[in-house]
Amino acid sequence: MNWIAVGLKQDLPLGVVIPSRIEDTELAIWRSASGEVRAWSDRCPHRGMRLSHGFVRGNALSCIYHGWQYSENGSCAYIPAHPKLTPPDTICVPTYDCAETDGVIWAALQKPLGAPPAVSSRRPVRSMPVARSARAIAAYFNAPQSTFLEIGSDFDVALALQPCTAAHCVVHALAARGADRKAVSRWLEALRSDLEESAP
Amino acid sequence: MILYDYVLSASCYKIRLMAAVLGKPLSLRAVNFHPAREHKSAEMLALNPKGTLPVLQDDDLVLTDSADMLRYLTADRREWRSPQDDQWLAFASGLNDSLGLARLHDILGYEADIDAARASGVTALRELEAHLTDQRFDGVGFLTGATPTIADIACFPNTALAPDGGVVLDAYPSLRLWMRAIRSLPGFIEMPGIHRLHELAHPA
Numbered sequence: 001m002n003w004i005a006v007g008l009k010q011d012l013p014l015g016v017v018i019p020s021r022i023e024d025t026e027l028a029i030w031r032s033a034s035g036e037v038r039a040w041s042d043r044c045p046h047r048g049m050r051l052s053h054g055f056v057r058g059n060a061l062s063c064i065y066h067g068w069q070y071s072e073n074g075s076c077a078y079i080p081a082h083p084k085l086t087p088p089d090t091i092c093v094p095t096y097d098c099a100e101t102d103g104v105i106w107a108a109l110q111k112p113l114g115a116p117p118a119v120s121s122r123r124p125v126r127s128m129p130v131a132r133s134a135r136a137i138a139a140y141f142n143a144p145q146s147t148f149l150e151i152g153s154d155f156d157v158a159l160a161l162q163p164c165t166a167a168h169c170v171v172h173a174l175a176a177r178g179a180d181r182k183a184v185s186r187w188l189e190a191l192r193s194d195l196e197e198s199a200p
Numbered sequence: 201m202i203l204y205d206y207v208l209s210a211s212c213y214k215i216r217l218m219a220a221v222l223g224k225p226l227s228l229r230a231v232n233f234h235p236a237r238e239h240k241s242a243e244m245l246a247l248n249p250k251g252t253l254p255v256l257q258d259d260d261l262v263l264t265d266s267a268d269m270l271r272y273l274t275a276d277r278r279e280w281r282s283p284q285d286d287q288w289l290a291f292a293s294g295l296n297d298s299l300g301l302a303r304l305h306d307i308l309g310y311e312a313d314i315d316a317a318r319a320s321g322v323t324a325l326r327e328l329e330a331h332l333t334d335q336r337f338d339g340v341g342f343l344t345g346a347t348p349t350i351a352d353i354a355c356f357p358n359t360a361l362a363p364d365g366g367v368v369l370d371a372y373p374s375l376r377l378w379m380r381a382i383r384s385l386p387g388f389i390e391m392p393g394i395h396r397l398h399e400l401a402h403p404a
Contacts, residue, residue: 018370164371189326
Protein backbone atom coordinates (compact mmCIF):
# COMPACT_ATOMS: atom_id res chain seq x y z
CA MET A 1 0.00 0.00 0.00
CA ASN A 2 1.27 3.44 -0.91
CA TRP A 3 0.17 7.02 -0.19
CA ILE A 4 -3.40 7.11 1.13
CA ALA A 5 -5.44 10.30 1.47
CA VAL A 6 -6.44 10.78 5.12
CA GLY A 7 -7.94 14.26 4.99
CA LEU A 8 -8.09 17.61 3.28
CA LYS A 9 -6.04 20.65 4.20
CA GLN A 10 -9.18 22.81 4.46
CA ASP A 11 -10.50 20.56 7.26
CA LEU A 12 -7.44 20.64 9.53
CA PRO A 13 -6.73 24.12 10.93
CA LEU A 14 -3.62 25.10 12.85
CA GLY A 15 -3.30 23.51 16.28
CA VAL A 16 -5.88 20.77 15.70
CA VAL A 17 -5.68 16.96 16.02
CA ILE A 18 -8.24 14.64 14.41
CA PRO A 19 -8.79 10.87 14.43
CA SER A 20 -8.35 8.95 11.19
CA ARG A 21 -7.45 5.45 10.09
CA ILE A 22 -6.04 3.34 7.31
CA GLU A 23 -7.68 -0.06 7.60
CA ASP A 24 -6.84 -1.36 11.10
CA THR A 25 -4.25 1.31 11.86
CA GLU A 26 -5.76 4.13 13.89
CA LEU A 27 -4.13 7.48 13.24
CA ALA A 28 -3.93 10.84 14.94
CA ILE A 29 -3.48 13.48 12.24
CA TRP A 30 -2.41 16.82 13.61
CA ARG A 31 -1.23 20.22 12.53
CA SER A 32 1.27 22.11 14.63
CA ALA A 33 1.06 25.82 15.36
CA SER A 34 3.65 26.39 12.65
CA GLY A 35 1.51 24.50 10.13
CA GLU A 36 3.31 21.15 9.77
CA VAL A 37 1.00 18.15 9.43
CA ARG A 38 1.86 14.75 10.92
CA ALA A 39 0.37 11.26 10.97
CA TRP A 40 1.00 9.26 14.13
CA SER A 41 -0.29 6.11 15.73
CA ASP A 42 -3.40 7.11 17.70
CA ARG A 43 -2.21 5.65 21.02
CA CYS A 44 -0.27 7.29 23.80
CA PRO A 45 2.61 4.92 24.73
CA HIS A 46 1.92 5.62 28.40
CA ARG A 47 -1.62 4.28 28.95
CA GLY A 48 -2.98 3.76 25.46
CA MET A 49 -5.32 6.76 25.41
CA ARG A 50 -6.20 7.96 21.90
CA LEU A 51 -3.90 10.87 21.10
CA SER A 52 -6.64 12.29 18.86
CA HIS A 53 -8.47 13.15 22.09
CA GLY A 54 -5.42 15.23 23.04
CA PHE A 55 -4.42 18.76 22.22
CA VAL A 56 -1.75 20.67 20.36
CA ARG A 57 0.43 23.17 22.14
CA GLY A 58 2.81 24.96 19.84
CA ASN A 59 4.66 22.25 17.93
CA ALA A 60 3.91 19.42 20.36
CA LEU A 61 0.99 17.04 20.77
CA SER A 62 -0.20 16.33 24.32
CA CYS A 63 -2.16 13.35 25.58
CA ILE A 64 -5.42 14.31 27.31
CA TYR A 65 -4.96 11.66 30.03
CA HIS A 66 -1.74 12.65 31.84
CA GLY A 67 -0.51 15.46 29.63
CA TRP A 68 2.56 13.63 28.28
CA GLN A 69 3.89 15.85 25.54
CA TYR A 70 5.35 14.56 22.28
CA SER A 71 7.55 16.67 20.06
CA GLU A 72 7.46 16.63 16.27
CA ASN A 73 9.53 13.47 15.80
CA GLY A 74 7.18 11.52 18.10
CA SER A 75 9.50 11.35 21.09
CA CYS A 76 8.26 12.23 24.55
CA ALA A 77 9.59 15.65 25.56
CA TYR A 78 7.82 16.31 28.84
CA ILE A 79 6.00 14.41 31.57
CA PRO A 80 4.04 16.83 33.79
CA ALA A 81 4.12 14.48 36.82
CA HIS A 82 7.95 14.38 36.61
CA PRO A 83 8.88 17.89 35.53
CA LYS A 84 12.61 17.43 36.21
CA LEU A 85 12.89 14.20 34.27
CA THR A 86 14.28 14.12 30.75
CA PRO A 87 12.15 11.36 29.25
CA PRO A 88 14.17 8.46 27.79
CA ASP A 89 14.30 8.09 24.00
CA THR A 90 12.44 4.80 24.26
CA ILE A 91 9.17 6.65 25.00
CA CYS A 92 7.98 7.56 21.53
CA VAL A 93 4.87 7.37 19.39
CA PRO A 94 5.08 5.39 16.15
CA THR A 95 5.04 7.93 13.33
CA TYR A 96 4.22 7.51 9.65
CA ASP A 97 5.23 9.31 6.50
CA CYS A 98 2.89 12.20 5.90
CA ALA A 99 2.69 14.71 3.08
CA GLU A 100 0.46 17.57 2.13
CA THR A 101 0.17 18.28 -1.58
CA ASP A 102 -2.49 20.13 -3.57
CA GLY A 103 -4.65 20.55 -0.46
CA VAL A 104 -4.73 16.80 0.30
CA ILE A 105 -3.15 15.18 3.38
CA TRP A 106 -1.56 11.81 2.56
CA ALA A 107 -0.11 9.17 4.86
CA ALA A 108 1.80 5.97 4.15
CA LEU A 109 2.04 3.06 6.60
CA GLN A 110 5.08 1.66 4.80
CA LYS A 111 7.91 3.60 3.26
CA PRO A 112 6.18 5.24 0.27
CA LEU A 113 7.38 4.80 -3.29
CA GLY A 114 7.59 8.19 -4.89
CA ALA A 115 5.34 11.19 -4.52
CA PRO A 116 1.59 11.20 -3.75
CA PRO A 117 -0.72 10.92 -6.77
CA ALA A 118 -0.79 13.95 -9.05
CA VAL A 119 -4.20 15.56 -8.87
CA SER A 120 -3.47 17.62 -12.01
CA SER A 121 -5.39 20.89 -12.00
CA ARG A 122 -8.18 19.70 -9.69
CA ARG A 123 -8.81 21.10 -6.26
CA PRO A 124 -10.30 19.44 -3.17
CA VAL A 125 -14.06 19.66 -2.64
CA ARG A 126 -14.99 17.56 0.38
CA SER A 127 -14.41 14.31 2.27
CA MET A 128 -17.34 11.97 2.69
CA PRO A 129 -17.86 8.65 4.50
CA VAL A 130 -19.33 5.89 2.33
CA ALA A 131 -20.79 2.61 3.58
CA ARG A 132 -18.78 0.50 1.10
CA SER A 133 -15.21 -0.72 1.26
CA ALA A 134 -12.56 1.14 -0.75
CA ARG A 135 -11.95 -2.15 -2.58
CA ALA A 136 -15.62 -2.36 -3.62
CA ILE A 137 -15.63 1.23 -4.89
CA ALA A 138 -12.45 0.66 -6.91
CA ALA A 139 -14.03 -2.46 -8.40
CA TYR A 140 -17.22 -0.50 -9.20
CA PHE A 141 -15.09 1.79 -11.37
CA ASN A 142 -13.16 -1.14 -12.89
CA ALA A 143 -9.94 -0.07 -11.21
CA PRO A 144 -9.30 -2.93 -8.78
CA GLN A 145 -6.74 -2.18 -6.03
CA SER A 146 -6.52 1.49 -6.97
CA THR A 147 -6.95 4.15 -4.28
CA PHE A 148 -6.92 7.15 -6.62
CA LEU A 149 -9.68 7.14 -9.22
CA GLU A 150 -9.96 9.70 -11.98
CA ILE A 151 -13.68 9.50 -12.72
CA GLY A 152 -14.23 12.34 -15.12
CA SER A 153 -17.86 13.63 -15.25
CA ASP A 154 -18.78 17.23 -16.03
CA PHE A 155 -16.70 18.24 -13.04
CA ASP A 156 -13.62 16.15 -13.86
CA VAL A 157 -13.96 14.43 -10.47
CA ALA A 158 -11.16 12.41 -8.88
CA LEU A 159 -11.69 10.29 -5.77
CA ALA A 160 -8.91 9.52 -3.30
CA LEU A 161 -10.07 6.45 -1.36
CA GLN A 162 -9.21 5.94 2.31
CA PRO A 163 -9.80 2.28 3.23
CA CYS A 164 -11.29 1.97 6.73
CA THR A 165 -13.19 -1.28 7.30
CA ALA A 166 -14.71 -4.07 5.22
CA ALA A 167 -17.92 -2.01 5.13
CA HIS A 168 -16.72 1.59 5.18
CA CYS A 169 -14.31 3.99 3.60
CA VAL A 170 -13.84 7.72 3.29
CA VAL A 171 -13.83 9.32 -0.13
CA HIS A 172 -11.83 12.51 -0.57
CA ALA A 173 -13.17 14.19 -3.68
CA LEU A 174 -11.46 16.65 -5.97
CA ALA A 175 -12.94 18.43 -8.97
CA ALA A 176 -11.98 20.82 -11.73
CA ARG A 177 -10.87 24.20 -10.53
CA GLY A 178 -13.79 26.53 -11.08
CA ALA A 179 -16.44 23.81 -10.75
CA ASP A 180 -19.39 24.81 -8.55
CA ARG A 181 -18.52 23.01 -5.32
CA LYS A 182 -22.15 22.76 -4.19
CA ALA A 183 -23.07 21.13 -7.48
CA VAL A 184 -20.13 18.72 -7.09
CA SER A 185 -21.33 17.97 -3.57
CA ARG A 186 -24.81 17.00 -4.83
CA TRP A 187 -23.20 14.86 -7.55
CA LEU A 188 -21.08 13.10 -4.92
CA GLU A 189 -24.11 12.43 -2.71
CA ALA A 190 -25.92 10.86 -5.68
CA LEU A 191 -22.81 8.77 -6.40
CA ARG A 192 -22.73 7.65 -2.76
CA SER A 193 -26.36 6.51 -3.01
CA ASP A 194 -25.54 4.54 -6.16
CA LEU A 195 -22.49 2.96 -4.53
CA GLU A 196 -24.36 2.00 -1.37
CA GLU A 197 -27.36 0.65 -3.31
CA SER A 198 -25.04 -1.45 -5.47
CA ALA A 199 -23.92 -3.38 -2.36
CA PRO A 200 -24.63 -7.10 -2.68
CA MET B 201 -35.85 31.38 36.07
CA ILE B 202 -35.93 27.75 37.18
CA LEU B 203 -34.89 24.82 35.01
CA TYR B 204 -36.04 21.38 36.08
CA ASP B 205 -33.04 19.52 34.85
CA TYR B 206 -31.43 16.13 34.31
CA VAL B 207 -27.70 16.29 33.74
CA LEU B 208 -27.53 13.52 31.10
CA SER B 209 -30.44 14.85 29.04
CA ALA B 210 -29.44 16.40 25.71
CA SER B 211 -32.58 18.56 25.73
CA CYS B 212 -31.90 19.90 29.23
CA TYR B 213 -28.31 20.66 28.19
CA LYS B 214 -29.64 22.68 25.22
CA ILE B 215 -31.29 25.04 27.67
CA ARG B 216 -28.36 25.18 30.10
CA LEU B 217 -26.01 25.91 27.19
CA MET B 218 -28.28 28.57 25.68
CA ALA B 219 -28.62 30.37 29.01
CA ALA B 220 -24.85 30.10 29.62
CA VAL B 221 -23.81 31.64 26.30
CA LEU B 222 -26.44 34.37 26.77
CA GLY B 223 -25.09 35.03 30.26
CA LYS B 224 -28.54 34.46 31.79
CA PRO B 225 -28.56 32.78 35.20
CA LEU B 226 -30.73 29.68 35.70
CA SER B 227 -31.67 28.08 39.00
CA LEU B 228 -31.24 24.37 38.39
CA ARG B 229 -33.52 21.85 40.09
CA ALA B 230 -32.07 18.40 39.61
CA VAL B 231 -34.76 15.82 38.80
CA ASN B 232 -33.89 12.14 39.24
CA PHE B 233 -35.00 11.07 35.76
CA HIS B 234 -33.18 7.76 35.90
CA PRO B 235 -33.56 5.46 37.71
CA ALA B 236 -36.12 7.13 40.03
CA ARG B 237 -38.43 8.45 37.24
CA GLU B 238 -39.01 11.56 39.35
CA HIS B 239 -40.26 13.40 36.25
CA LYS B 240 -43.40 11.27 36.58
CA SER B 241 -43.89 12.15 40.25
CA ALA B 242 -47.12 13.86 41.35
CA GLU B 243 -45.23 17.07 42.02
CA MET B 244 -43.65 17.15 38.54
CA LEU B 245 -46.88 16.07 36.79
CA ALA B 246 -48.66 18.98 38.48
CA LEU B 247 -46.09 21.26 36.84
CA ASN B 248 -45.94 19.43 33.50
CA PRO B 249 -48.78 16.96 32.80
CA LYS B 250 -46.75 15.54 29.86
CA GLY B 251 -44.21 14.23 32.37
CA THR B 252 -41.20 15.29 30.28
CA LEU B 253 -37.99 17.18 30.93
CA PRO B 254 -36.79 19.89 30.69
CA VAL B 255 -39.33 22.23 32.29
CA LEU B 256 -38.59 25.95 32.41
CA GLN B 257 -40.47 28.07 34.91
CA ASP B 258 -40.35 31.85 34.97
CA ASP B 259 -42.84 33.14 37.56
CA ASP B 260 -46.26 32.04 36.22
CA LEU B 261 -44.92 30.90 32.86
CA VAL B 262 -44.18 27.18 32.45
CA LEU B 263 -42.59 25.93 29.22
CA THR B 264 -42.26 22.21 28.47
CA ASP B 265 -40.93 22.27 24.90
CA SER B 266 -37.21 22.91 24.48
CA ALA B 267 -37.70 24.81 21.19
CA ASP B 268 -40.13 27.17 22.95
CA MET B 269 -37.55 27.64 25.71
CA LEU B 270 -34.84 28.60 23.21
CA ARG B 271 -37.21 31.13 21.64
CA TYR B 272 -38.18 32.48 25.06
CA LEU B 273 -34.57 32.86 26.23
CA THR B 274 -33.63 34.77 23.07
CA ALA B 275 -36.77 36.92 22.81
CA ASP B 276 -34.68 39.97 23.73
CA ARG B 277 -31.56 38.80 21.83
CA ARG B 278 -32.46 38.96 18.16
CA GLU B 279 -28.88 38.29 17.08
CA TRP B 280 -29.53 34.70 18.18
CA ARG B 281 -32.49 34.36 15.79
CA SER B 282 -32.78 33.75 12.07
CA PRO B 283 -35.73 33.21 9.70
CA GLN B 284 -34.37 29.68 9.10
CA ASP B 285 -34.45 28.68 12.77
CA ASP B 286 -37.82 26.92 12.66
CA GLN B 287 -36.72 24.36 10.07
CA TRP B 288 -33.64 23.56 12.17
CA LEU B 289 -35.63 23.30 15.39
CA ALA B 290 -37.76 20.70 13.61
CA PHE B 291 -34.57 19.00 12.40
CA ALA B 292 -33.23 18.99 15.98
CA SER B 293 -36.39 17.25 17.12
CA GLY B 294 -35.65 14.57 14.51
CA LEU B 295 -32.10 14.24 15.85
CA ASN B 296 -33.59 13.61 19.28
CA ASP B 297 -35.80 10.84 17.87
CA SER B 298 -32.89 9.13 16.10
CA LEU B 299 -29.44 9.82 17.62
CA GLY B 300 -31.01 10.78 20.96
CA LEU B 301 -33.01 7.56 21.12
CA ALA B 302 -29.95 5.45 20.18
CA ARG B 303 -28.06 7.12 23.03
CA LEU B 304 -30.82 6.52 25.58
CA HIS B 305 -30.92 2.90 24.42
CA ASP B 306 -27.18 2.51 24.95
CA ILE B 307 -26.71 4.46 28.17
CA LEU B 308 -30.05 4.03 30.02
CA GLY B 309 -31.41 0.83 28.50
CA TYR B 310 -34.35 2.39 26.63
CA GLU B 311 -36.42 0.12 24.40
CA ALA B 312 -35.65 0.98 20.79
CA ASP B 313 -35.18 -0.49 17.34
CA ILE B 314 -31.51 0.39 17.68
CA ASP B 315 -30.51 -0.35 14.07
CA ALA B 316 -33.31 1.86 12.74
CA ALA B 317 -32.49 4.65 15.21
CA ARG B 318 -28.81 4.64 14.24
CA ALA B 319 -29.60 4.44 10.50
CA SER B 320 -31.92 7.46 10.62
CA GLY B 321 -29.32 9.22 12.78
CA VAL B 322 -26.68 8.67 10.09
CA THR B 323 -29.07 9.99 7.43
CA ALA B 324 -29.59 13.13 9.53
CA LEU B 325 -25.84 13.59 10.14
CA ARG B 326 -25.19 13.34 6.41
CA GLU B 327 -27.79 16.05 5.80
CA LEU B 328 -26.24 18.27 8.46
CA GLU B 329 -22.73 17.69 7.11
CA ALA B 330 -23.86 18.52 3.55
CA HIS B 331 -25.51 21.73 4.69
CA LEU B 332 -22.55 22.83 6.82
CA THR B 333 -20.17 22.06 3.94
CA ASP B 334 -22.29 24.30 1.68
CA GLN B 335 -22.16 26.99 4.36
CA ARG B 336 -18.35 26.73 4.39
CA PHE B 337 -18.32 27.12 0.59
CA ASP B 338 -20.21 30.37 1.23
CA GLY B 339 -17.63 31.35 3.84
CA VAL B 340 -19.81 30.96 6.95
CA GLY B 341 -19.55 28.47 9.78
CA PHE B 342 -22.98 28.15 11.40
CA LEU B 343 -26.29 26.64 10.29
CA THR B 344 -27.97 29.89 9.30
CA GLY B 345 -25.02 32.21 8.72
CA ALA B 346 -21.83 33.68 10.08
CA THR B 347 -23.00 33.74 13.70
CA PRO B 348 -24.74 31.10 15.82
CA THR B 349 -28.48 31.11 16.47
CA ILE B 350 -30.89 28.91 18.40
CA ALA B 351 -30.71 26.57 15.37
CA ASP B 352 -27.09 25.70 16.24
CA ILE B 353 -27.77 25.36 19.95
CA ALA B 354 -30.73 23.05 19.22
CA CYS B 355 -28.82 20.74 16.86
CA PHE B 356 -25.51 20.63 18.72
CA PRO B 357 -26.17 18.35 21.75
CA ASN B 358 -27.54 15.23 20.05
CA THR B 359 -24.97 15.59 17.27
CA ALA B 360 -22.03 15.85 19.65
CA LEU B 361 -23.36 12.98 21.77
CA ALA B 362 -23.88 10.64 18.78
CA PRO B 363 -20.93 8.38 19.78
CA ASP B 364 -22.77 7.60 23.06
CA GLY B 365 -25.40 5.94 20.85
CA GLY B 366 -22.89 4.01 18.76
CA VAL B 367 -22.74 6.44 15.82
CA VAL B 368 -19.20 7.58 14.98
CA LEU B 369 -18.45 11.18 13.99
CA ASP B 370 -14.85 10.74 12.82
CA ALA B 371 -15.48 11.18 9.09
CA TYR B 372 -17.58 14.37 9.15
CA PRO B 373 -15.12 17.28 8.85
CA SER B 374 -17.70 20.06 8.58
CA LEU B 375 -19.54 18.77 11.66
CA ARG B 376 -16.23 18.71 13.53
CA LEU B 377 -15.39 22.31 12.62
CA TRP B 378 -18.94 23.45 13.47
CA MET B 379 -18.85 21.70 16.85
CA ARG B 380 -15.47 23.23 17.48
CA ALA B 381 -16.88 26.69 16.71
CA ILE B 382 -19.71 26.11 19.18
CA ARG B 383 -17.29 24.83 21.83
CA SER B 384 -15.27 28.02 21.29
CA LEU B 385 -18.22 30.32 22.11
CA PRO B 386 -17.70 32.60 25.10
CA GLY B 387 -19.60 31.16 28.05
CA PHE B 388 -19.70 27.61 26.62
CA ILE B 389 -20.39 24.96 29.26
CA GLU B 390 -19.78 21.20 29.24
CA MET B 391 -21.97 18.22 29.94
CA PRO B 392 -20.92 14.58 30.45
CA GLY B 393 -19.79 13.44 26.99
CA ILE B 394 -19.22 16.96 25.63
CA HIS B 395 -16.02 18.55 26.82
CA ARG B 396 -14.69 22.03 26.36
CA LEU B 397 -11.81 22.75 24.00
CA HIS B 398 -8.51 21.67 25.47
CA GLU B 399 -6.65 22.84 22.44
CA LEU B 400 -6.29 26.59 22.08
CA ALA B 401 -9.00 28.20 19.97
CA HIS B 402 -6.44 30.54 18.43
CA PRO B 403 -2.97 28.93 18.53
CA ALA B 404 -0.17 31.42 18.09
